[in-house]
Amino acid sequence: MIDYGKILQRYKPDNNEKERINSIVADITGRIREYCSEKAIDADPVLVGSVAKGTNMKSGDIDIFVTFSKKYEKRDMEKIGVRIGRAMLAQGIEKYAEHPYVTGELDGYKIDLVPSYRLEPGEKKVSSVDRTPLHTEFILKNLTEGMRDQVILLKLFMKHFGIYGSEIRVSGFSGYICELLIWKFESFENVVSKFARLSGKLIIGNITRDNLPDAPVVIADPVDSDRNAAAAVSLETFSIMKVASKLFVSEPSEAFLDPHPPNPKPDYRDRGTAIRLFSLPRPHVVDDIIYPQAVKFRNALMDILDSGGFGPVSSEISIDGDVQIVIECTRAASPVIRQRTGPPADSDNVLDFIRKYRGISERGPYVKGDRIYADVRAEPESIEEFVTNHLPEISMGRNLGTMRDKLVIVNPFSSNVRYDALDKFYSKKLI
Amino acid sequence: MIDYGKILQRYKPDNNEKERINSIVADITGRIREYCSEKAIDADPVLVGSVAKGTNMKSGDIDIFVTFSKKYEKRDMEKIGVRIGRAMLAQGIEKYAEHPYVTGELDGYKIDLVPSYRLEPGEKKVSSVDRTPLHTEFILKNLTEGMRDQVILLKLFMKHFGIYGSEIRVSGFSGYICELLIWKFESFENVVSKFARLSGKLIIGNITRDNLPDAPVVIADPVDSDRNAAAAVSLETFSIMKVASKLFVSEPSEAFLDPHPPNPKPDYRDRGTAIRLFSLPRPHVVDDIIYPQAVKFRNALMDILDSGGFGPVSSEISIDGDVQIVIECTRAASPVIRQRTGPPADSDNVLDFIRKYRGISERGPYVKGDRIYADVRAEPESIEEFVTNHLPEISMGRNLGTMRDKLVIVNPFSSNVRYDALDKFYSKKLI
Numbered sequence: 001m002i003d004y005g006k007i008l009q010r011y012k013p014d015n016n017e018k019e020r021i022n023s024i025v026a027d028i029t030g031r032i033r034e035y036c037s038e039k040a041i042d043a044d045p046v047l048v049g050s051v052a053k054g055t056n057m058k059s060g061d062i063d064i065f066v067t068f069s070k071k072y073e074k075r076d077m078e079k080i081g082v083r084i085g086r087a088m089l090a091q092g093i094e095k096y097a098e099h100p101y102v103t104g105e106l107d108g109y110k111i112d113l114v115p116s117y118r119l120e121p122g123e124k125k126v127s128s129v130d131r132t133p134l135h136t137e138f139i140l141k142n143l144t145e146g147m148r149d150q151v152i153l154l155k156l157f158m159k160h161f162g163i164y165g166s167e168i169r170v171s172g173f174s175g176y177i178c179e180l181l182i183w184k185f186e187s188f189e190n191v192v193s194k195f196a197r198l199s200g201k202l203i204i205g206n207i208t209r210d211n212l213p214d215a216p217v218v219i220a221d222p223v224d225s226d227r228n229a230a231a232a233v234s235l236e237t238f239s240i241m242k243v244a245s246k247l248f249v250s251e252p253s254e255a256f257l258d259p260h261p262p263n264p265k266p267d268y269r270d271r272g273t274a275i276r277l278f279s280l281p282r283p284h285v286v287d288d289i290i291y292p293q294a295v296k297f298r299n300a301l302m303d304i305l306d307s308g309g310f311g312p313v314s315s316e317i318s319i320d321g322d323v324q325i326v327i328e329c330t331r332a333a334s335p336v337i338r339q340r341t342g343p344p345a346d347s348d349n350v351l352d353f354i355r356k357y358r359g360i361s362e363r364g365p366y367v368k369g370d371r372i373y374a375d376v377r378a379e380p381e382s383i384e385e386f387v388t389n390h391l392p393e394i395s396m397g398r399n400l401g402t403m404r405d406k407l408v409i410v411n412p413f414s415s416n417v418r419y420d421a422l423d424k425f426y427s428k429k430l431i
Numbered sequence: 432m433i434d435y436g437k438i439l440q441r442y443k444p445d446n447n448e449k450e451r452i453n454s455i456v457a458d459i460t461g462r463i464r465e466y467c468s469e470k471a472i473d474a475d476p477v478l479v480g481s482v483a484k485g486t487n488m489k490s491g492d493i494d495i496f497v498t499f500s501k502k503y504e505k506r507d508m509e510k511i512g513v514r515i516g517r518a519m520l521a522q523g524i525e526k527y528a529e530h531p532y533v534t535g536e537l538d539g540y541k542i543d544l545v546p547s548y549r550l551e552p553g554e555k556k557v558s559s560v561d562r563t564p565l566h567t568e569f570i571l572k573n574l575t576e577g578m579r580d581q582v583i584l585l586k587l588f589m590k591h592f593g594i595y596g597s598e599i600r601v602s603g604f605s606g607y608i609c610e611l612l613i614w615k616f617e618s619f620e621n622v623v624s625k626f627a628r629l630s631g632k633l634i635i636g637n638i639t640r641d642n643l644p645d646a647p648v649v650i651a652d653p654v655d656s657d658r659n660a661a662a663a664v665s666l667e668t669f670s671i672m673k674v675a676s677k678l679f680v681s682e683p684s685e686a687f688l689d690p691h692p693p694n695p696k697p698d699y700r701d702r703g704t705a706i707r708l709f710s711l712p713r714p715h716v717v718d719d720i721i722y723p724q725a726v727k728f729r730n731a732l733m734d735i736l737d738s739g740g741f742g743p744v745s746s747e748i749s750i751d752g753d754v755q756i757v758i759e760c761t762r763a764a765s766p767v768i769r770q771r772t773g774p775p776a777d778s779d780n781v782l783d784f785i786r787k788y789r790g791i792s793e794r795g796p797y798v799k800g801d802r803i804y805a806d807v808r809a810e811p812e813s814i815e816e817f818v819t820n821h822l823p824e825i826s827m828g829r830n831l832g833t834m835r836d837k838l839v840i841v842n843p844f845s846s847n848v849r850y851d852a853l854d855k856f857y858s859k860k861l862i
Binding site for chain 1: 629630631666667669670671673674677678681700702703704740742744745761762766767768770775776777779781782785789792793794795796797798799800801802803806857858859860861862
């Protein structure tokens with residue numbers, strides 16, 4: 001039997017902490033009200049997120065929205081919102097997601113101050129952040145104290161398996177999804193046993209739009225039934241949740257509720273392959289902007305290495321710190337015979353291709369499918385040479401592209417340095 | 432300027448040959464009539480194919496249909512048809528395509544005797560061979576003597592590039608398609624300049640069925656507008672015809688009308704890869720039956736070699752003689768680290784997979800997409816060992832499967848023997 005009470009004691013804020021958080025919130029919301037009244041700004045602070053809903057964990061972030069009257073233009077709302085944030089948080093820095101917002105620290109707690117519009121239930125939303133206060137109300141009204149504890153257990157479980165969080169980098173389950181799952185299934189164990197038995201998609205509620213979103217998990221948002229609250233969940237994190245749930249049901253253990261499982265640094269062992277780390281300084285933009293660019297860069301590297309005959313087979317990405325990409329290839333040098341891909345048969349350029357390769361090709365020119373090709377003999381190149389030569393044509397997104405000239409390629413066996421992406425690559429495992 | 436008259440002189444039957452063919456045809460059709468009359472069989476011989484249409488080349492085959500009254504059951508028609516064939520051709524052998532038929536030799540000419548039903552234009556067809564006499568009538572009525580010569584030039588061009596013939600092994604242009612192309616475009620040069628300028632599909636006529644067949648070349652059969660006469664043409668032979676036509680238009684040369692271009696035996700040079708020849712005795716069935724089985728076997732070999740980490744990149748098939756398959760891999764030994772593919776996340780078997788690999792895997796078990804995987808360290812195997820070990824599970828079709836135990840795997844560098852498939856592989860080229 002798992003002692004859930006003991007686990008909650010460890011990860012749920014105690015009364016002391018609750019009081020401390022309450023006083024921080026009271027202080028900052030009071031100061032915001034005062035500031036707005038002095039400057040005649042028609043806006044109110046609203047506590048949102050897990051603290052507002054009573055589903056927060058020890059030392060969790062505090063999220064406060066500053067909700068503006070609709071009379072403000074969007075630009076003004078954002079500008080004034082950021083100004084308020086800077087006035088409240090001395091060391092606060094401005095970040096940019098859908099809106100600009102200010103993030104800083106108070107008394108050891110990370111605080112996000114996000115400007116938004118006031119919105120009544122049923123009212124047409126202006127931006128996705130406007131919906132957040134409605135989520136808070138819904139959870140407060142529909143989840144009992146006991147159910148809120150169950151949310152914390154579910155979050156711990158998901159953190160253990162690295163699938164908690166709707167950031168693009170994780171593409172997992174948000175706090176709100178955890179709350180909705182408990183609202184629907186009542187307890188952590190019920191949720192897990194549901195996932196353990198699940199086959200195919202998870203669908204909860206009716207999305208009122210005709211087209212059911214093409215997502216593995218579809219959960220109609222109770223405050224906006226047009227919206228799939230689980231749109232961020234990827235097929236992979238959904239699959240991990242299914243397998244993790246099967247594991248828990250078959251061998252229930254407290255270990256699966258440890259949000260930070262022990263993760264010893266792995267040896268960078270020789271796998272009989274060619275592993276390279278591609279590292280770039282990280283541009284100053286938030287994760288959700290930089291991560292898709294890292295994915296794009298990774299995909300472009302895999303494609304170009306494939307075209308060079310290096311046989312890329314697996315990869316890993318890390319953006320905590322530098323942008324790091326690990327690619328594992330089957331060979332470290334390009335093959336002596338390389339297939340040159342020519343134009344499609346429909347194109348008049350096939351004649352130029354034929355004239356160019358007729359004399360020098362080892363095999364061909366020949367037609368395969370609807371294209372022309374030729375096999376040529378070429379000097380082998382190393383991964384480093386090949387990627388460096390093709391770097392100008394590798395697509396990697398706007399922000400990451402500015403760092404193109406700072407690319408460093410590392411062979412893990414010729415270095416004693418530890419790299420996040422290599423640690424992730426070598427220690428990749430579910431259990 | 433190309434002297435087309437000289438080329439036709441070389442490849443078109445002269446008057447002597449025409450007379451010889453006429454007398455062979457008169458002899459055999461006379462004997463068939465006599466036989467049928469003696470045995471009271473209601474059937475008539477009909478000369479079909481290129482000889483009947485005046486589009487035949489020197490020493491070409493002679494095709495004769497024995498058309499039966501519809502009063503015969505299909506089984507009887509086939510049985511009696513084969514009996515007639517055997518009576519006419521002393522050394523004739525029975526083959527099986529859509530119908531059984533008899534093939535043999537008379538006076539140095541290959542003769543096919545094919546039983547079929549009599550059919551009037553517009554009448555519902557019983558089998559595809561019933562349509563052939565209608566094709567003969569259509570071409571005789573619509574192609575002038577000069578146009579029939581143009582058909583021969585077009586056939587020579589297509590033979591040069593290996594795209595003449597509707598057999599599955601070639602998946603190219605049949606004699607009838609050549610005739611229809613000349614009917615439509617009038618001359619060889621017009622056809623070639625049409626293909627040289629073509630972009631995308633070639634569509635001639637209207638197929639009356641709603642669903643336009645999903646084929647690269649669609650030519651409505653003038654005697655049966657429900658039918659795509661060019662259904663056998665593959666994307667690849669179509670693309671070759673486009674490129675070949677561009678070549679001819681840009682550098683017109685008699686050399687492109689040589690049906691048997693010089694093809695010196697290539698050296699089996701080291702390409703820095705691992706090339707293996709897989710050879711099986713050929714079962715006694717026609718090309719159109721065995722070729723798809725060879726393709727199936729090739730695909731299964733590529734898949735299994737891919738799963739073993741050998742990195743198969745290209746292949747070649749030959750069925751002239753033995754069934755021979757060449758596969759080129761990037762490596763001759765399997766890698767030390769191999770990815771084991773586990774069950775989908777939905778399956779309860781993931782738990783068994785996890786229990787099996789949790790302790791012994793080099794990396795994982797991990798989830799990718801909707802499946803579980805584990806990387807394990809394994810003894811490298813050679814291509815020969817690996818394929819032999821997995822042979823029982825390789826799918827290769829009914830007839831070829833009977834030869835499974837006779838598989839021979841050859842490394843071309845450890846042998847001085849020449850192999851058709853290796854010759855094809857090494858000399859693969861358009862020009």
